[in-house]
Amino acid sequence: MLSITFVDQKPRYASDVANQVAQSFIDQRLDQTSETSDLARQFIQEQVLQVKQKLQKSEEELVTYAKDAGITVTGDDKSLIGSNIEALNTALATAIQDRLDAGRVVDQIDKGRGSSLSPVLESDGLQKLSEKLADLKSQYQQKLSILKPGFPEMQQLQSQIKELTRLYNNGVLTITDSLRLKYQEAQNKEADLKSKLAEMEKQQVVFNDKNIKYTILKREVDSNRSQYDSLITKLNEVGVSSELKTQSAAIVDFATLPVSPYSPRLIINLAIALALFMALTASIIYIIELLNNTFTNPEQVERELGLAMLGILPLVDDRELTASIADQKSGLSEAYRSLRTSLQFSGAEGAPRSLLVTSSEPSEGKSTTSFKLGQDFAALGAKVLLIDGDLRKPNLHRLFGLDNAIGLSNLLTNTVRKEDVAGIFRTTKYPNVTVLTSGTIPPNPADLLSSPKMALIVTNLGKRFDLVIVDAPPIVGLSDAPILSRLAEGTLVVISTNQVTRKAAKTALKRLRAAGANVIGAAMSKFAVNKFDYNYAYKYMNYQYYEHGAGTPKIEGKVDDGAGQPAHAKSPAFKRLVRRLRSGVDGFVDRAKSAP
Template structure:
């Protein structure tokens, strides 16, 4: 049967050539979440193991933890205390956005001094049980041996140690968008937790009142003295400023500049500076216009944007393109001197002249615009230089004026700031109530706050899952094997000829006897791909090789030869691996005569061939020669291929692995094409790249790659690679049962 008949037979089997290529997209086009879910799916047992171990550890730690009790109290902190002496109204501003004040208060609630105050009030520095409760055995032992024999330095040291323990276990939690703050304390004793939280709130109120009282009386006296001094200094500096300006005839224009969200401060600026600023802006604009005009002028000497966007030029160029197209079509049939052709040539020339005239007009317009921009820039620059000289002369006379002005501004700012502060101190002095109050005092905790078994188990699951996912991704990153069909193209640069699924039985040769198995369908699809690798269809001579042994090259060679033998005039399968032959074991034949004999000079080829009904003819490897590569370097291999090609339609060679041997490059350089077999999830990318490079260096024509022992559930980029194999088996089984 010829190649066309074979391709027709394959097409009738309805195996499209791109079916085994899969339907999933490469990782660069797929959502990243699907890629990582793919990794988790393939490494699910690693993830489950990490979660189980984390849950067990979390459960053990939870059961060994000491129960902790948390007491809490709620405080309200107002910006200012209520009073009717304030200048802004009866109720002070809420200052809901004054985060600085509230951040300060929260910091004071966690201060070292407040903690030491609580420790001293509750006499925790003398309580050995308190130190033992938080694991401070040194201070607990010292108190039990000599509870009263402690000088002032030791007492202060214990108070500080007790305060540190309090700060380590207290938490301040402000409620968002409110004046409320919650104070919590956690300890193994519920009574101790309640007592410390209540004492914490009371001590905070006491320290706030003390600071307010101490600061107000001193601040008012100090500010009164400073205000009197600054008032006299401000008046003297203003008189000196006005006198100097009158003597030097310095005239400034008042301007207004924004200094705050709602206020404007008056400033002064010389008239010369105003004029210079305005002319300088115009000069900058003129310079920009001149640069733009110069750019357009330079571009007009070539294909300028104005010329390209000109509708007249665009229309003329469109007409010329149409005339040129008609002229080319006419000259393809007639000579250029043909009247109609000469008329079109004259029209093209006239159109070119019209385009040149329009482009010249555009260039002239650009030159006029450039000259005008240059003149305007020159005049403005002359005027700016004149004003700059006037301004420099004025600055020399206003140095002392600016000194007086800065002194006035400084004195006025100091005076206004102190006056505002004096008013605030006056308001604070009239406050009669505290701005801090206890809303909810602490109560005795009834249940422990920790350990929380459910929460710890959930955290263990999350931590275990995170570790499992990290390990799965790490293993995926360090995995150097080829595990997806698309990697044959991206990593090895080979076209994908087919994807061969893993055999369902231990003997793939037996599974190839059933034409309904996915294995047979995959090899049929591979033959369909091979039919498009040459102009005459499937190559007449093929070598099947791989990176290393055990990747399925022998099974592939037999499967391809077997399928070809059913649809062609004749196929011979040659065991080209003389170092480790395998075909005689597959078919239980004696490996007494074969390829090694022929390459050594034996011309009795018929005695070496094993013909089998409905199967490919076999040429075994023969006894192992002393040096297989030396036999392959001679002319006998080429002679054998010519002899077999004259007798058989297809010659399939089961070649040795590429790595470490010179046999396959020698065979591949003499056959029409090489099929490179890659075992899924086993072949390392680096080794396969070296092997493919060796084949190409030997001028072997590598037709493509074949991914064997493929498992779709382990593929990197999805599930679609096994789609179609075995399609219709359910219907076929039902029809056979019927």
Template structure:
């Protein structure tokens, strides 16, 4: 490497060289229009799509597989260490009502509820501790060893106890009492109602097939017995209650009957029933007779008026009288004889006189008979009127008597109703008492065993296939959730889409991570993926503005170690390959690195000029790359920000822009120091370097806010150290690697 002094072009040469107009610092340029503080603040993450989730899962596939394998291993070990459990099943039929031998409704407490409540009650009765204690009491002694075996800790429990440092206690060493047996029955019994039917399956789990079947049948028999006992107890209780009530009602009925008889004797009441009372019956007869008498009186009165207003001979009674008819016939005969003899004899003739006397006598009899008929009509009227009066008077008397009787019978009726009520209660309770006495001995039951339990042929659990399937599902779900949770908690910039979505900036290029070797080694191979990526960045910079690449280009990042210096060096080399005269300035006066990458001396450089110890562009170093010149940082100054903010830095950039086709500045990180803000303001364009999977979103937004507030012209972002294989399928971005002269595609766009 040549001496810095010898490599520096003389001042006169720079002054005489024909050069294009010197560009002004970016401080005088207009602020960028594509980026502002508001756009940085308003940038929000977009909603995740299904494809994004798929990429996340592919990216973290090893985490998902690790969780899946761990859970599957745990499930497999637990299944193999768990002893086999055998389940026996007995099927019961529970009817809502029993066979009605006699009508005994209301004896048992469950007959008034709905079918749903009734069956739910029966299911809960199967799970009660009372039934478990009944089963435990009926358990024979020869089955107790099976209970001890079922209560013994499994190999898995012993292993877990050993891991915890507390060995599992052996329940078989503790004697079995009533409570432990009942708890054992409850813990191993399962009730499964069959939908839309009256059937219920009763399961029992244990370590022995025969013991499971025996316990299931024992529980079923105990439940049926308990149901019968419950009904019998209810009947016995009802019978005892009715006996007490019958005795009380019997005494009360006797007292009320005595009071009724005594009151009837005191008041002289035979019966207060209107259908049986003599006064009521006589009142009814008198009322009927009075109606008939009134009708007769009316008819007699009509006859009397007719007799008074009609000629006697025209009266119907006269016309219908046989005596009057005989007398009239007799008079007609006499008159006929008299007329016949009057032609012969004179009226004073004795025979004629005799006939005339007979005629007069007949007329007299006829008048008497008519008079008698008229008197009979009047007498009939008088009789009917007298009869009506008498009946009306009697009816009034009977009404008074009946009203008096009813008034005196009020208390009698009260006592009689009490007697009737007591008699009805007594008769009803007596009938119910007899029914319950009969029903108590019938033993009707609405629960029956449809299928008795048999010893199972195979174990019920653990099922290796089912457990592995569940472990697979749980492992996949846990792995996916863990991957998504880690991805959500990871707020770093990983993909170009994150840059565009979070910062609103264009991605100038994506640089792949170098797994082996160094960046300089990759740069030596112009056909490597690393070189191709930076060539795409160079091309993007050429179209970043209307005038092409800014003459002064500032390269920075948010934090150290993101590939800022490598990016600056690589871009300088690629611009130099285009035939441009490129000046690479190491403006990181706090932690310079370009002199290490280029293997040049850093004894003198930028800090010497800024402090006034040398002339501009005096300490330039030629590099091994054609057309590439480097200005190292020089000795580290105590006040870098003050030196960079002085006028000498502006003059240096003006001279460099006039002497070189492209000036690239490798600056310090933005966060924590003010150097980058100063340099970005002085440069014509700023490129932000972001490390994939390392730079946090908050840091990136803070960097952009500082650059925007410094009126920097941010051209875009270079995303470095991206590992396409770790980001999932579909994130190749056109990387190619070349081996033995044949291209090999690393990914696809």
């Protein structure tokens, strides 16, 4: 069964084309069948001529050999000698039977029972003589009781009886002699037939030797004749089939005129497009997640690095970072206070007296973390000193809004006067927070940080302040952080979400431990709390967690107050939705950028 489908904008044209294609297919099949029959007939005719020539040649060879060998074949494919032998055997069997029958008759004659033979009993003449003789003997016996044997009448009867007896015996003798003669003839005939049969058998032996080649030639003739007859039959069949054009296919249902459009089907096409889009989107997301070799959740940090997760710092837009840090009710501020609490319970005696804050790579939030931790510990009444240990790319002075004319590098190189040493330690607008900036950028930061004077400075400052926080450079590619980690009681590693690779973080942690650092834990920064699979577990870090009343105080000049915006744009629900959408898009972009 073949189904023919044709699509066109014109219904009538589509049905006509479908029907014509079916009819053209049938006509083409008929033409192909006729052409095939003609080619087959031509081929068979050529084969017939070849086989006919072979048959004629084989018959001529057979007749020539039979003539030369003197082989005569009867109509039933038997040789004349064979037929004669068969006839002689039949005649010999008959002669033997006749001789046996005649021998039994002669044996009875020899035993004196010739008169009882069937030929004697069946002879009419002898039967009459026997009856007449019996009648005379009966008369003689009757008259013997009256007349004497010498009486002339009795003698006359005796003479008649003797004469009839002689005649009867002569008749029996004649018949027995003929039977003996017949027996002799049967013996002679049997002997002649045996002699002739022996002669024919000798001729048959000679004939069999000649008949071997004759049989081979005759078999070839029979084979050629059979092949010739078969080809003639096929030729006749092909001739008849070529004249009769029989359809090998037929149209079951003609194409009907469509009453409605077949395509396009908008709903189905939209469904297919939507399904393909969703499948493609899911595949892209899966590939991005599969190729993402960064840290995406705190569990990965604990599992891969074996560090305790002391704090999770939510992702905040750069434009809102300053406002979130200044706002004590923001989710970011609450996260830093949670980190401060974890640090207080990180050791047996509470928080370490000196804390080194570092990260694997730049821009992971270590300077911001040092800045915010200093404020939070100072809020508890502790005297806090912040040291900018990054002598290559310092950033702590910018966060406090201070200049960086002199600082740690000047103190290590003795390029500051004694009366100016006290001015290096600068107080800030935050109570109990003192800052030691990095100072002039030196050409050999690693040598200065590894000097005994640096260790002496950290030790002496640890006695003057309750907590010394050192903002160290990144670990990967530099030796500054491992050197400073030996001077601090504890080291906090900041790991950014979807930024630093796991291999880089493992290498950094390995360098710290090789230098003898006491790594007390890690803090995960830039964590997207609105990610669907972690939103529930970390929902306490929502930006609007502390939003009560009409609104939250804003830092002047840093955050847009919403003036001139529509009424719906000023509502908290709308702002919350905008933040979620923006965070989701930024998170996806960050994962795509961090994918290797």
